[in-house]
Amino acid sequence: MCGIVGILGNGAAAPRLVEALKRLEYRGYDSAGVATLERGELKRVRAEGKLRNLETRLADHPLHGAIGIGHTRWATHGRPTENNAHPHASDRLAVVHNGIIENFRTLREELAAKGYRFATETDSEIAAFLVTDELAAGKSPADAVYASLRRMRGAFALVYLFEGEDNLLIGARQGAPLAVGQGDGEMFLGSDALALAPFTDRVAYLEEGDWAIVTREGAEFRDADNNVVQRRFVKTPAGGLLAEKGNYRHFMAKEIHEQPEVIGHTVAHYVDMGAQRLKPFDWPVDPKSLNRVSIVACGTAHVAGLVGKYWIERFARLPVEVDVASEYRYREPPVDKDGLTIFVSQSGETADTLASLRYVKDNGARSVAVVNVATSSIARLADAVAPTLAGPEIGVASTKAFTCQLVAMAALALGLGRARGVLSEADETRLVGELAATPGLVAETLKLEPAVEKIAQKLSTARDVLYLGRGTAYPLALEGALKLKELSYIHAEGYAAGELKHGPIALIDAAMPVIVLGPRDPVFEKTISNMQEVSARGGRIFLIGDAHAAEEAAVTLESFLPMPDMASTFAPIVYAIPVQMLAYHTAVIMGKDADQPRNLAKSVTVE
Numbered sequence: 001m002c003g004i005v006g007i008l009g010n011g012a013a014a015p016r017l018v019e020a021l022k023r024l025e026y027r028g029y030d031s032a033g034v035a036t037l038e039r040g041e042l043k044r045v046r047a048e049g050k051l052r053n054l055e056t057r058l059a060d061h062p063l064h065g066a067i068g069i070g071h072t073r074w075a076t077h078g079r080p081t082e083n084n085a086h087p088h089a090s091d092r093l094a095v096v097h098n099g100i101i102e103n104f105r106t107l108r109e110e111l112a113a114k115g116y117r118f119a120t121e122t123d124s125e126i127a128a129f130l131v132t133d134e135l136a137a138g139k140s141p142a143d144a145v146y147a148s149l150r151r152m153r154g155a156f157a158l159v160y161l162f163e164g165e166d167n168l169l170i171g172a173r174q175g176a177p178l179a180v181g182q183g184d185g186e187m188f189l190g191s192d193a194l195a196l197a198p199f200t201d202r203v204a205y206l207e208e209g210d211w212a213i214v215t216r217e218g219a220e221f222r223d224a225d226n227n228v229v230q231r232r233f234v235k236t237p238a239g240g241l242l243a244e245k246g247n248y249r250h251f252m253a254k255e256i257h258e259q260p261e262v263i264g265h266t267v268a269h270y271v272d273m274g275a276q277r278l279k280p281f282d283w284p285v286d287p288k289s290l291n292r293v294s295i296v297a298c299g300t301a302h303v304a305g306l307v308g309k310y311w312i313e314r315f316a317r318l319p320v321e322v323d324v325a326s327e328y329r330y331r332e333p334p335v336d337k338d339g340l341t342i343f344v345s346q347s348g349e350t351a352d353t354l355a356s357l358r359y360v361k362d363n364g365a366r367s368v369a370v371v372n373v374a375t376s377s378i379a380r381l382a383d384a385v386a387p388t389l390a391g392p393e394i395g396v397a398s399t400k401a402f403t404c405q406l407v408a409m410a411a412l413a414l415g416l417g418r419a420r421g422v423l424s425e426a427d428e429t430r431l432v433g434e435l436a437a438t439p440g441l442v443a444e445t446l447k448l449e450p451a452v453e454k455i456a457q458k459l460s461t462a463r464d465v466l467y468l469g470r471g472t473a474y475p476l477a478l479e480g481a482l483k484l485k486e487l488s489y490i491h492a493e494g495y496a497a498g499e500l501k502h503g504p505i506a507l508i509d510a511a512m513p514v515i516v517l518g519p520r521d522p523v524f525e526k527t528i529s530n531m532q533e534v535s536a537r538g539g540r541i542f543l544i545g546d547a548h549a550a551e552e553a554a555v556t557l558e559s560f561l562p563m564p565d566m567a568s569t570f571a572p573i574v575y576a577i578p579v580q581m582l583a584y585h586t587a588v589i590m591g592k593d594a595d596q597p598r599n600l601a602k603s604v605t606v607e
């Protein structure tokens with residue numbers, strides 16, 4: 001899940017390549033590099049680590065060519081060294097690659113036997129040498145790329161730059177996204193429209209298996225069978241958006257604070273505020289005929305699915321199964337043709353989620369995608385889209401996209417409940433009112449930030465942390481542990497509070513913080529019993545609950561975060577806020593990079 005970009009421009013390409021790469025750094029930041037043509041000759045500059053290292057290199061060794069390609073890497077094959085950084089090159093071309101070439105070993109052996117000398121540990125170098133070999137056999141650049149594409153297996157996107165060809169870039173998509181941008185006498189390629197936003201808002205997306213021959217005059221799109229195909233350039237909303245931190249220290253902080261607004265937008269998309277009713281949703285199947293619902297996603301989006309399960313089961317009385325996509329896609333689960341599968345994804349490009357959606361489609365069943373990027377592969381492939389209106393999320397850890405996913409899941413659950421006659425009109429109005437109250441409650445909760453920082457101070461010295469919750473607070477406990485792990489690198493576990501006594505209670509001692517998520521809901525009393533079990537064993541309890549929760553718990557608390565009073569149904573949308581702030585501040589106190597945690601990438605387009 002690297003970020004790739006190509007520019008056929010009129011001025012120096014390198015500074016613009018770097019500008020685009022800044023917008024793609026969310027896809028990986030292990031190394032970065034650019035290549036341009038100067039008087040027809042290939043020139044490369046690459047650097048290990050974040051993009052700023054490449055910028056320093058470029059300041060010392062500027063590149064002047066008007067055509068070029070760039071790359072920001074999330075390492076899969078080979079360590080994140082400068083030598084393994086893209087673009088990879090032969091004496092004939094340079095290439096940037098996002099994804100995995102699965103049959104690289106066989107191809108590498110074949111090419112090595114022909115005398116090609118590999119300089120890197122990557123699978124990507126195959127993509128350079130395969131095309132070089134076809135060129136050596138006398139093929140044109142386009143024919144050479146096409147012949148090579150037919151030999152590479154896996155999920156990837158590529159952009160090629162050829163020595164001596166200063167009006168040609170060739171891009172290809174097979175399982176990883178690629179967009180072509182049209183400017184004024186200039187053309188662009190990039191992993192997404194956001195990368196191209198500084199240059200153009202007119203973008204066409206390659207379909208699965210497509211490849212494109214791009215010159216300054218335009219793009220010729222071809223499909224996997226080499227037929228010329230039409231791919232429409234559309235005006236993309238990403239064109240107006242600038243990825244800026246504003247006054248915040250990190251994108252993550254900004255995105256946490258944007259939540260009242262974006263949750264409000266998402267609620268307004270699904271709810272007619274005046275009428276206090278749901279807006280109609282175009283279901284791809286008749287909700288009345290459903291027997292069950294499946295939800296498939298990864299990471300934090302999977303957590304949103306787990307919360308959705310509680311809501312759909314409660315409001316629509318439908319059994320729901322929730323799967324992580326990497327398991328679902330290979331388990332070959334039986335697919336009910338009359339069923340409905342909901343796919344949840346911020347990026348809409350997550351490889352495992354996309355593959356699971358394809359599996360469901362191939363089995364003739366219907367799908368709804370809860371996605372944030374409206375132009376993404378998942379959004380385009382699903383039968384219906386339930387959008388989250390979080391706006392671009394740049395911080396690697398999902399925050400505002402998650403709470404907007406929860407809103408979309410709530411709206412879908414309520415919609416199913418109404419359509420199936422489980423919820424009455426009065427229920428709908430009451431629940432819609434509760435959902436519409438969440439942006440205000442989130443705004444109120446954000447004021448607790450100084451108190452959260454104090455708790456984070458304590459967490460920052462812990463080796464392990466346990467998060468507990470019941471009901472919809474259970475998935476939120478999983479989310480709390482996930483966020484803390486990925487941002488601070490402190491080991492954390494999320495548990496169903498009632499499950500504690502079946503094993504993890506053995507971990508309780510005076511060292512490990514136990515964070516209890518205790519909204520006032522019908523199972524809060526049970527959570528109190530679980531807190532007492534922890535307290536009896538000398539555990540350190542940090543309670544997040546409403547104003548009276550501490551009193552009612554009647555246990556010694558190391559810390560208490562008083563949340564606003566609220567109806568419990570949609571409490572996960574509000575309780576997500578302290579969970580996110582806690583992980584963020586712990587990471588910042590520990591000096592970790594909250595926007596770009598180690599080893600991670602925002603968009604996971606490899607499996």
Ligand code: F6R
Nearest residue numbers: 299300301345346347350397398
């Ligand atoms: C964690 C996080 C990841 C993503 C996961 C799925 O903070 O952001 O776990 O939720 O990689 O990504 P999307 O939602 O883009 O499919």
